[in-house]
Structure formats: C-alpha cells, structure tokens
Amino acid sequence: MIQTCARCSCSGRSAYAFRKATPETRAAWLASGVRRIEARGLCQPCYRVERMAGTLDRWERRNRSQEEIVEEWSHLADPLLPIRQECRRLAAQLHMDWRALEQAVFRAGIRSRFTDFANDVKAAA
Numbered sequence: 001m002i003q004t005c006a007r008c009s010c011s012g013r014s015a016y017a018f019r020k021a022t023p024e025t026r027a028a029w030l031a032s033g034v035r036r037i038e039a040r041g042l043c044q045p046c047y048r049v050e051r052m053a054g055t056l057d058r059w060e061r062r063n064r065s066q067e068e069i070v071e072e073w074s075h076l077a078d079p080l081l082p083i084r085q086e087c088r089r090l091a092a093q094l095h096m097d098w099r100a101l102e103q104a105v106f107r108a109g110i111r112s113r114f115t116d117f118a119n120d121v122k123a124a125a
C-alpha cells in the first residue's frame with residue numbers, strides 16, 4: 001500500500017513492505033523515488049531529521065501499544081481455547097499478523113489462558 005509522509009508528503013511504503021519485498025522490487029521502488037515510511041507516518045529522511053532534532057514527539061504514533069493490543073485480545077479471546085488458536089482467529093479483527101499477535105501475548109506474560117481462567121474461577125469461589 002502506498003503511504004504518504006506526514007511531513008514532506010512524498011510517497012512511500014511501510015518498513016514492513018520493504019522488509020517483505022524482494023531485493024529487485026526494493027531497488028525498483030527506490031529508483032522510482034518511493035521512500036521507506038519509517039515510523040510515526042514519517043519517511044526515513046524526515047524521521048532521521050526529527051529524531052536528531054529531538055522533536056519526534058510532535059508526530060503521533062500510528063501503532064497501538066502492546067498493552068492495548070493484548071488487552072483487546074484478552075477481552076475477545078475465549079479463555080478455554082489455546083492461545084495460538086485464539087491469536088489466529090482474532091488476528092484479522094485486530095489488524096495484525098497472527099504471529100506478531102501471539103508474540104505480543106507471550107511477551108505480556110500470558111502463557112496459559114486456562115491456568116489464568118482456572119485461577120479466576122478459584123478466586124471467585
């Protein structure tokens with residue numbers, strides 16, 4: 001997907017798209033002036049300038065934080081089903097790659113939904 005830099009309005013593609021593209025595609029993009037959209041909606045040169053100037057905070061983050069994602073996932077996931085299965089099922093709904101979602105869930109320290117659920121049941125009893 002073509003994106004536009006929020007600062008200089010040049011057109012670019014996401015860092016993810018660049019990573020996934022073949023070297024030939026990447027070279028063709030760069031040759032035709034397509035820049036890499038680094039983060040916060042800024043192309044690579046703009047991102048560098050803002051970072052060096054210490055003014056990155058002026059540009060809003062485009063991603064939800066890991067906590068927000070995991071919180072939303074916990075809310076939607078069925079506690080009795082395996083984590084991986086629930087990540088696969090809910091990934092599209094959360095606009096994420098299921099592996100990235102699973103990683104975020106594991107990073108948040110959620111290892112077994114069932115144990116958490118069982119503990120909740122025990123605590124409630």
Ligand SMILES: [Zn+2]
Nearest residue numbers: 005008043046
């Ligand atoms: Zn730019």
